[in-house]
Amino acid sequence: MTSLLKDQPPRAAPAQPLPGAPPPPGRRPGWGDDEGGPRRDDSPMPGMATAQLGMLMFLAAEGMLFAGFIGAFLVFRFGNASWPPPMQPRLPVAVTGVNTAILLLSGYTMIRALRAAARRKPAQLRASIIATALLGILFLAVQGYEWVRLVSFGLTMASGIYGATFYTLIGTHGLHVVGAVTWLLIISLLLARSRFRPARRLPLELCGMYWFFVVGVWPLLYVLVYLH
Amino acid sequence: MNETAAVAHATHESPGFVRTYLFSTDHKMIAKQFLWLGLIMMLLGGLLALMVRWELAWPETQLPLMNLISEKTWEALNESGSWIARMIPNGFISPESYNSLFTMHATIMVFLVVMPILVGTFGNFLIPLQIGAPDMAFPVLNMLSFWTTALGGLVMLAGFFVPGGHAAGGWTAYAPLSAQAIYTGVNWGQHLWLISLFILGVGSLMGSINYITTVINMRARGMTWFRMPLTIWSLFITAVLLLFALPVLQAAAVLLLFDRTLGTSFYLPAGGGEPLLWQHLFWFFGHPEVYVLILPAMGIVCDILPVFSRKPIFGYKAMAVAMISIAFLGFIVWGHHMFISGMNPSLAVGFSITTILISVPAALITMNWIATLFRASIRFTTPMLFALGVVSMFIIGGLSGIFLGLAPTDIFLHDTYFVVAHFHYIVFGFSILGIFAGIYFWFPKMFGRKLNETLGKIHFLATFITFNLVFFPMHMLGIGGHMRRIYNPLQYPFLEPLQPMNVFITVSAFLLGASQILFMINFFWGLAGKKTWEQNPWEANTLEWTAAPPRPPHGNFLTPPIVHHGPYVYSLPGSTQDWAPQNEELPGKLARAAAG
Numbered sequence: 044m045t046s047l048l049k050d051q052p053p054r055a056a057p058a059q060p061l062p063g064a065p066p067p068p069g070r071r072p073g074w075g076d077d078e079g080g081p082r083r084d085d086s087p088m089p090g091m092a093t094a095q096l097g098m099l100m101f102l103a104a105e106g107m108l109f110a111g112f113i114g115a116f117l118v119f120r121f122g123n124a125s126w127p128p129p130m131q132p133r134l135p136v137a138v139t140g141v142n143t144a145i146l147l148l149s150g151y152t153m154i155r156a157l158r159a160a161a162r163r164k165p166a167q168l169r170a171s172i173i174a175t176a177l178l179g180i181l182f183l184a185v186q187g188y189e190w191v192r193l194v195s196f197g198l199t200m201a202s203g204i205y206g207a208t209f210y211t212l213i214g215t216h217g218l219h220v221v222g223a224v225t226w227l228l229i230i231s232l233l234l235a236r237s238r239f240r241p242a243r244r245l246p247l248e249l250c251g252m253y254w255f256f257v258v259g260v261w262p263l264l265y266v267l268v269y270l271h
Numbered sequence: 272m273n274e275t276a277a278v279a280h281a282t283h284e285s286p287g288f289v290r291t292y293l294f295s296t297d298h299k300m301i302a303k304q305f306l307w308l309g310l311i312m313m314l315l316g317g318l319l320a321l322m323v324r325w326e327l328a329w330p331e332t333q334l335p336l337m338n339l340i341s342e343k344t345w346e347a348l349n350e351s352g353s354w355i356a357r358m359i360p361n362g363f364i365s366p367e368s369y370n371s372l373f374t375m376h377a378t379i380m381v382f383l384v385v386m387p388i389l390v391g392t393f394g395n396f397l398i399p400l401q402i403g404a405p406d407m408a409f410p411v412l413n414m415l416s417f418w419t420t421a422l423g424g425l426v427m428l429a430g431f432f433v434p435g436g437h438a439a440g441g442w443t444a445y446a447p448l449s450a451q452a453i454y455t456g457v458n459w460g461q462h463l464w465l466i467s468l469f470i471l472g473v474g475s476l477m478g479s480i481n482y483i484t485t486v487i488n489m490r491a492r493g494m495t496w497f498r499m500p501l502t503i504w505s506l507f508i509t510a511v512l513l514l515f516a517l518p519v520l521q522a523a524a525v526l527l528l529f530d531r532t533l534g535t536s537f538y539l540p541a542g543g544g545e546p547l548l549w550q551h552l553f554w555f556f557g558h559p560e561v562y563v564l565i566l567p568a569m570g571i572v573c574d575i576l577p578v579f580s581r582k583p584i585f586g587y588k589a590m591a592v593a594m595i596s597i598a599f600l601g602f603i604v605w606g607h608h609m610f611i612s613g614m615n616p617s618l619a620v621g622f623s624i625t626t627i628l629i630s631v632p633a634a635l636i637t638m639n640w641i642a643t644l645f646r647a648s649i650r651f652t653t654p655m656l657f658a659l660g661v662v663s664m665f666i667i668g669g670l671s672g673i674f675l676g677l678a679p680t681d682i683f684l685h686d687t688y689f690v691v692a693h694f695h696y697i698v699f700g701f702s703i704l705g706i707f708a709g710i711y712f713w714f715p716k717m718f719g720r721k722l723n724e725t726l727g728k729i730h731f732l733a734t735f736i737t738f739n740l741v742f743f744p745m746h747m748l749g750i751g752g753h754m755r756r757i758y759n760p761l762q763y764p765f766l767e768p769l770q771p772m773n774v775f776i777t778v779s780a781f782l783l784g785a786s787q788i789l790f791m792i793n794f795f796w797g798l799a800g801k802k803t804w805e806q807n808p809w810e811a812n813t814l815e816w817t818a819a820p821p822r823p824p825h826g827n828f829l830t831p832p833i834v835h836h837g838p839y840v841y842s843l844p845g846s847t848q849d850w851a852p853q854n855e856e857l858p859g860k861l862a863r864a865a866a867g
Binding site: 090091092093096097100101103104105106107108110111112114115118119122123128200201203204207208211 | 408409412476479480481483484487488489514515516517518519520521522523525526529533534535536537542543544545548551552555
C-alpha cells in the first residue's frame with residue numbers, strides 16, 4: 044500500500060496553517076480537505092497513512108465480527124455428531140466453488156485497478172473497476188439464485204440450526220459484498236464523470252482494502268461451511 | 272494573510288450554534304457531550320439502584336413519597352396502562368419490574384455512564400491534547416461516534432415505555448431467559464435492549480478506530496511511545512480491547528435477536544441450540560469489557576499521583592507493560608464467569624490459572640502506585656484524594672476478585688452478594704472514583720476554572736465513607752448466602768437474620784446518593800462561575816497544560832509542540848523548579864537526568 048503512495052505529488056500545505064506555525068514538513072502528503080482539520084503529517088513515525096490505518100482498524104473489527112459468527116458456527120458444526128444434520132438439503136458445493144473462483148477473480152481485477160491508478164492509466168482503471176463490480180454482482184446473483192433454491196428445498200432460518208448458521212454466516216458476508224459493490228459502483232460513477240483525479244487515489248485504495256477483506260474472508264467460509 | 276483568507280478565517284472561528292455545540296467535530300466539545308450524556312445517565316442509573324435497594328431493605332412496601340399520589344390517580348394510571356403503573360404499580364415495586372430495575376441499572380451504568388465518561392470523555396479530551404495533536408485523526412467520525420452513542424442511549428431509554436416493560440434478564444442477558452419472551456414477560460424491551468447494544472457498539476467502535484489511529488499517527492514530534500502519559504497508554508489499550516471484543520458481543524446480540532424474532536434457536540436447547548454459547552460469546556466480550564471500565568481510570572490515577580506527589584511515577588515502563596499484559600490476559604479468562612454454568616470442569620482449572628495470573632500485573636501496578644507515594648510530600652487536593660481512594664479500593668476489590676477467580680471458592684460464592692460487593696468495589700470504587708478524580712483534575716482545562724476544593728473534599732469524604740458503608744457489608748451478606756438477584760430476601764428464613772444489614776446498606780446507599788448532590792452543586796457552580804483559564808493550575812507536565820488557554824482559533828496548540836522528555840519529570844535534582852513540562856527543553860545535564 045505504501046509503495047503506491049510514493050509517486051504521489053505532495054499536495055499544497057493546508058489552506059489554513061496555524062498562526063505562527065512553521066510550514067508543515069511535507070514528509071507525507073495530507074489527505075482530503077484539510078481546512079480546519081488536523082494536519083496529518085506530524086507523526087514522528089509515518090509508517091502508514093492515517094486513512095489506511097483507520098481502515099485497517101475497521102477491518103480488524105470486521106474480522107472479529109466474523110470470528111464471532113464463525114465461532115458460533117463451529118460450536119454447532121463440531122458439537123453435532125452428524126453435520127449436516129440428517130434430513131437437511133445439501134449445499135451446492137460445485138456451483139459455489141465456481142462462485143468462489145469468480146470472487147477471487149474480482150480480487151485480481153481490483154489489484155489491476157490499483158496498479159492502473161498508480162500508473163495513471165485512467166482507461167484501464169475504469170475498466171478494472173467496472174469488471175470488479177460486475178464480478179461482485181455476478182457473485183451475488185449466483186448466491187441469490189442458490190439461496191432461492193435452498194429455501195424452496197426447505198432450508199430456512201427457522202428450519203433448524205443448520206439453516207440458521209448457514210444464512211447468518213453467509214448472509215453477513217453477502218451483506219458485506221453488497222456494501223463493497225455499492226462502493227465500487229459509486230467509484231465507477233465518479234470515474235465516468237471524470238471527477239476522480241488519479242492523483243487522489245485515497246478512496247480507491249480504501250475501497251480496495253475493503254474489497255480484499257471481503258474476497259479474503261470468503262474462501263475460509265467456503266471451506267468451513269460448504270465442504271464437509 | 273490575504274483578504275479572502277482572513278474572511279475565511281473569521282467565518283471559521285464562529286461556525287454557529289449547531290456546529291459549535293451539537294454537531295461539533297472538535298474533540299474537546301465532543302468530550303463534553305459525552306460527559307453530559309454520562310452524568311445525566313448516572314443520575315438515572317443511580318435512581319434505579321436506589322429503587323433496588325429500597326426493595327431489598329423493605330420488601331414489598333410502598334416507595335418513599337409515593338403516598339403523596341392519591342389512590343384515584345393510581346387507579347387512573349393503572350387503567351390507562353401507563354408505563355409508570357407498569358414499573359411501580361401503586362407505588363410498589365413488582366417482581367417483574369424489580370428484574371427490569373436491576374437489569375437496567377447495570378446496563379445503563381456500564382454502557383451509558385462509565386464507558387461514555389471514561390472512554391468517551393477522557394479519551395476524546397485527552398488523546399489529542401496529551402500527544403500534542405491538533406484534533407483526532409477523523410474528526411467527523413468522532414462526531415458520528417457521539418451521535419451514534421446518543422441514538423443507542425435513546426433506543427435504550429425507549430425500552431422503559433414499551434408494553435411489557437424493559438429488559439429483565441439481567442445485564443448479562445443469559446439465554447434462554449433472554450431468548451424467549453415467555454420467561455421474563457418482556458418482548459419489545461429485550462428487543463430494544465439488544466438493538467441498542469448493537470448501536471452503542473458501533474458508536475464505541477468508531478471511537479476506538481479513531482483513538483488507535485490518532486495515537487499511532489498523530490503524536491507530536493518527540494512524543495515517542497515511551498514518552499506518552501500513562502493515560503494515553505491506558506486509553507490506547509482500552510481502544511484495542513474494544514476493537515477486538517465489541518464485534519463479538521454484536522455478533523452474539525444479532526444471534527439472540529434472531530432467536531427472538533426470526534424463530535431460530537441458536538441459544539434454545541429445544542431447537543438444537545446451545546445456551547452456553549451465549550455465555551461464552553458474552554463473556555469473551557464481557558471480561559475485556561471489565562478492563563475497558565477500569566484501564567482508563569488506572570491511567571488517570573497514574574497521571575494524577577505523580578503531579579501531587581511531586582515525584583516521577585515509579586516504574587513507568589513496567590506500568591505500560593503491566594497494562595498491556597492485563598489487556599492480553601483479559602481475553603483468555605472469560606470462563607471464570609462460568610464455573611457453575613455446566614461447562615467442562617477441567618476448563619475451570621485453565622481459566623482459574625489465567626485469572627490468577629492477572630493479579631501479577633495488577634499487584635505490580637498497585638505496588639508502583641504505593642512506591643510513587645512513598646516518602647513523597649503529598650499535596651492533598653481533591654483529585655489526589657479521589658486517586659488515593661481508587662488505589663485503596665482497588666486493593667479491596669482486587670483481593671475479593673481472587674476468591675471469585677478460583678473455581679473452588681467461586682462455586683460457593685457465585686451469584687451471591689459477594690459478587691455484587693466485588694464488582695462494585697471495581698466499577699464504583701475504581702471507575703467512578705477515577706471519573707471523579709479525572710473531572711476534578713481536568714475541569715480547569717475543560718471549563719476554565721477550578722472546582723471548589725473545600726466542597727470537593729467534603730464530597731470525597733462523604734462518597735468514600737458511604738461507599739464503603741454500602742458495599743463492604745455486602746461481602747458478609749454474600750457469604751451468608753444472600754442471592755445476587757432476589758426480589759424479597761425475607762422469603763427465606765435463613766436470610767432473615769441478615770435483614771438488618773440490608774437495611775443498613777440501603778440507608779447508606781441513600782446517603783451515598785445524597786452525597787452526590789455536593790458534586791452537582793460544585794459542578795454547576797464551577798460552570799457558572801467566572802472563568803480564569805489559569806494555564807497550569809496543578810503545575811503538571813503533560814502537554815494539555817501547556818496548550819494555550821482557553822484555546823487557539825484552530826486545533827489545540829498555537830505552535831505544534833515538540834516533546835523533549837517523558838511526562839513524569841518532577842523534583843529533578845539540581846533543578847530550580849520541581850516540574851518540567853514535556854515541551855520544555857532542559858539544559859544538557861538536567862536533560863540527561865530526566866532521561867535516566
